[in-house]
Amino acid sequence: MDETVGPSEMIVHLGPQHPMQPGPFRLNLKLKGETVVDGDIELGFIHKGIEKILENKTYLQGIPIVDRICYLTAMTNEEAYVGAVEKLADIEVPEKSQYIRVIVEELSRLQSHLLGMGEFGEFIGFVSMFMYTIKEREDILSLMDMVTGARITHTFLRFGGVRDDLPEGFKEKSAAVFASLREQIADYEKLFNHDEIYKLRCFGVGILDSKTARDLGVSGPALRATGVPFDIRKDEPYLVYKDLDFKVCTATDGDIAARINVRLEEMLEAMYIIEQCLDQMPSGPIFFEDSLYGVRTPVMRVPEGDVFHRVEDPRGEMGFYMVSDGSDKPYRVKIRGPVYPTMQALPPLIKGTTIADVAAIAGSMDGCTSEADR
Amino acid sequence: MDAKTIIDSLVNKFQDSLVDAKVDSDIRVSAYLEPEKIVEVCQYMKDELLFDHLSSETAVDYPKRNEIVVVYHIGSYDHSVLMTIKVKLPRDAPEIESIVPVYWNANWYERETYELFGVKFNNHPNLKPLVLPDELMGDWPLRKDYEGFPNRTARNLV
Numbered sequence: 001m002d003e004t005v006g007p008s009e010m011i012v013h014l015g016p017q018h019p020m021q022p023g024p025f026r027l028n029l030k031l032k033g034e035t036v037v038d039g040d041i042e043l044g045f046i047h048k049g050i051e052k053i054l055e056n057k058t059y060l061q062g063i064p065i066v067d068r069i070c071y072l073t074a075m076t077n078e079e080a081y082v083g084a085v086e087k088l089a090d091i092e093v094p095e096k097s098q099y100i101r102v103i104v105e106e107l108s109r110l111q112s113h114l115l116g117m118g119e120f121g122e123f124i125g126f127v128s129m130f131m132y133t134i135k136e137r138e139d140i141l142s143l144m145d146m147v148t149g150a151r152i153t154h155t156f157l158r159f160g161g162v163r164d165d166l167p168e169g170f171k172e173k174s175a176a177v178f179a180s181l182r183e184q185i186a187d188y189e190k191l192f193n194h195d196e197i198y199k200l201r202c203f204g205v206g207i208l209d210s211k212t213a214r215d216l217g218v219s220g221p222a223l224r225a226t227g228v229p230f231d232i233r234k235d236e237p238y239l240v241y242k243d244l245d246f247k248v249c250t251a252t253d254g255d256i257a258a259r260i261n262v263r264l265e266e267m268l269e270a271m272y273i274i275e276q277c278l279d280q281m282p283s284g285p286i287f288f289e290d291s292l293y294g295v296r297t298p299v300m301r302v303p304e305g306d307v308f309h310r311v312e313d314p315r316g317e318m319g320f321y322m323v324s325d326g327s328d329k330p331y332r333v334k335i336r337g338p339v340y341p342t343m344q345a346l347p348p349l350i351k352g353t354t355i356a357d358v359a360a361i362a363g364s365m366d367g368c369t370s371e372a373d374r
Numbered sequence: 375m376d377a378k379t380i381i382d383s384l385v386n387k388f389q390d391s392l393v394d395a396k397v398d399s400d401i402r403v404s405a406y407l408e409p410e411k412i413v414e415v416c417q418y419m420k421d422e423l424l425f426d427h428l429s430s431e432t433a434v435d436y437p438k439r440n441e442i443v444v445v446y447h448i449g450s451y452d453h454s455v456l457m458t459i460k461v462k463l464p465r466d467a468p469e470i471e472s473i474v475p476v477y478w479n480a481n482w483y484e485r486e487t488y489e490l491f492g493v494k495f496n497n498h499p500n501l502k503p504l505v506l507p508d509e510l511m512g513d514w515p516l517r518k519d520y521e522g523f524p525n526r527t528a529r530n531l532v
Contacts, residue, residue: 044505052516052523214426214451217479228451235454236401308402308447308458310429321447323434332516336430336447341479373505 001028001040001347008032012355016045020123020359023369025343027358034354039347047373054333059085059159059300062330067153069335070371072115074153075108075144076313081333082157083238084309084320089159089302094288097161098239099281104147104156105311106270106277110181111140112314113263113270116366117188120260123363124201129191136184139177146170159300160293161286171278178271185264192260202256206361208349209254216345220316220338221262222365226254232312243280246273256364263366299328313338315366337371375453377403380423388415404458409470412461416448416476424452428477431484433491435465435517442468442491442517448477463493472498490516 005011009032016024024045030038050069054062066081067074079101086093093101114137121129141151146167148154156163192198208218210226223230231248233241249265251258287293293300302324310319316338325331342365349365350358377397385395388411395405407415419425429447436443446459463470472495473480484495485504492514495501503511513522 044503044507047505049515049523056523215478217428217477219427223451230451236456306458308429308456310456317429319429319447321430321432321445332434334430334432334445340482344479344482 001030001038005030006032009037014358016042020362021369022119022367023373025369025372027346027362029350029355029358031355034356036350036353036355036358039350041343041347043343043369043373045373046370048370050374051333051335054330056329058328059302059330062333063157064153064155066335067155069337069374070339070368071152072112072368073108073313073315073318073371075105075156076311076318078154078157079105079238080309080311080313080318080320082159083311084307084322085159085302087307087309088305088322088324089300091160091291091293092288093160093239094284094286095240095282096165096284097286099277100147100162100166100286101157102239102241102244103166103274103277104144104154104162106273107140107144107147109270109314110267111137111144112366113267114140116314117260117263120360120363120366123359124198126195126198129188132184132188132191136181139180143170143174143177146173158287158293160288160291165286166281174274174278178275181271182268185267189261189264192257199257201357201360202260202364204253205256205357206349206353206364207253207255208345212348213254213345216348217341218316218345219341220313221249221266222259222342223316224249225251225258225262227252230317232310232317236310238309238311240277244273244276246276256360259364259366301326301328302330310336315339315368316342335374337374339368339371343367343369343372375424375455377401377455380455380457381405383423384415384419387418391415401454402456402458404460406460406462409461409463412446412459413471413473413476415459416446416473419448419457420476424450425457427451428473428480428483429456431473431480431487433468433487433493433516435491437465437518440465442493444468444470444487444493446473468493469496470494471496472501474498490514492517 012029014027016026026042028040066077069077114133118130118133145151148156210228213223213226229248229250246269249262251262304326306323308321319336321334323332381403391408391411393406425448427449429449431446434443441462444461449456487493489503489506
């Protein structure tokens with residue numbers, strides 16, 4: 001951004017600490033009156049050097065580290081990491097474990113969307129929305145706690161399987177939680193779409209058209225809200241997604257309301273996927289009996305090679321590029337998070353809007369600085 | 375569009391500069407490329423082969439071979455084939471043309487690759503550090519011979 005200011009222009013720094021931000025980053029805005037003329041983002045306030053840390057940890061030690069990229073998407077981060085190692089080392093996963101993985105990953109999508117929507121409500125001055133969604137999210141977290149033993153950073157996946165089988169009574173408990181969540185989602189839709197202030201702030205604001213979204217490299221709900229049905233679960237099916245029936249939720253308007261509606265719909269789809277999994281799940285072991293791998297994998301060496309494995313994160317395309325040199329630690333890991341390009345697309349998107357809309361637009365993109373910085 | 379068609383089309387067009395172009399699976403193709411051709415190849419892929427989505431761009435350091443390999447992962451919103459392009463650069467002066475004119479979101483990936491590996495991207499619109507503090511510039515922390523891990527961190531610098 002050009003730092004020189006013209007007549008009646010000024011530069012405002014939003015952040016690194018600001019209530020509208022999903023983590024510390026600095027948004028520099030050049031304003032003319034109330035209109036945003038230009039903007040840029042400064043990152044690095046929460047840079048953890050995870051790529052370097054992973055190079056210095058054995059493969060198994062890497063699993064809890066990738067959880068910490070972003071606690072909301074811990075399960076999908078693990079899936080991308082573990083999936084990459086499985087592809088490199090050619091490890092087979094039993095079908096039962098694949099179903100369990102899909103279940104916990106879709107639960108993770110549910111809780112991520114719930115928190116994202118609550119935060120978004122808070123950003124547009126709708127603070128009670130946060131209270132509603134956080135209550136439902138707590139129920140989802142209890143379900144995940146039942147399976148994985150932890151609320152947010154799970155360390156649940158293992159090479160060639162999962163740590164534990166589903167506990168008894170999971171199906172009944174989840175049925176009760178989902179019934180209540182379905183009612184709540186109908187309520188959220190009513191709350192959002194019948195509120196005059198919400199309509200004024202969110203319909204037709206922050207419009208991203210499909211061509212620009214493609215050029216900016218956006219993925220996930222923000223892209224699908226523009227009408228592009230890009231979903232790694234369909235395009236590049238991993239686990240058992242090809243056997244499951246679900247639709248890719250899209251909208252056409254590309255504005256803030258469209259992004260929120262896509263997330264609401266995706267939550268319904270996620271519950272539908274989990275119910276299918278619980279019905280279809282075969283019986284059997286969670287690790288193959290003759291497998292070298294188990295809950296406590298011994299020091300493993302992965303054959304030389306490189307792989308790029310990607311999964312559908314709650315926020316878009318999550319990819320791991322992993323290079324192995326045949327030792328017990330990865331030679332190089334590149335984490336390609338979905339938030340990175342989405343945050344990069346924020347300055348062009350807010351250009352020309354008013355400063356009051358910046359929080360609404362940034363909130364609807366559902367960013368996470370921790371993941372962008374890594 | 376399937377993997378075989380894509381690799382055939384690329385090899386036909388750039389046979390002199392593509393090395394080891396191969397189909398890894400139905401959805402993955404990969405090739406090594408001469409550094410001079412990177413913008414031209416990316417432009418061709420974007421215009422003719424529907425590769426409109428830069429998935430990631432990074433580098434890998436190989437001190438023993440004395441080279442840094444810049445790795446591009448280019449995918450598409452329309453088909454599911456993902457192309458991996460690798461470009462070998464000399465380790466003492468890695469320089470390559472920026473692909474920001476073709477893929478807009480390469481901007482941050484190149485800034486990050488620059489500060490972590492010291493790969494210089496020519497004609498980049500804004501080549502300055504992204505996630506590292508200014509004090510760490512020139513250390514190239516993701517290179518394999520970096521000795522500051524884990525003690526020389528941003529906290530110890532201030």
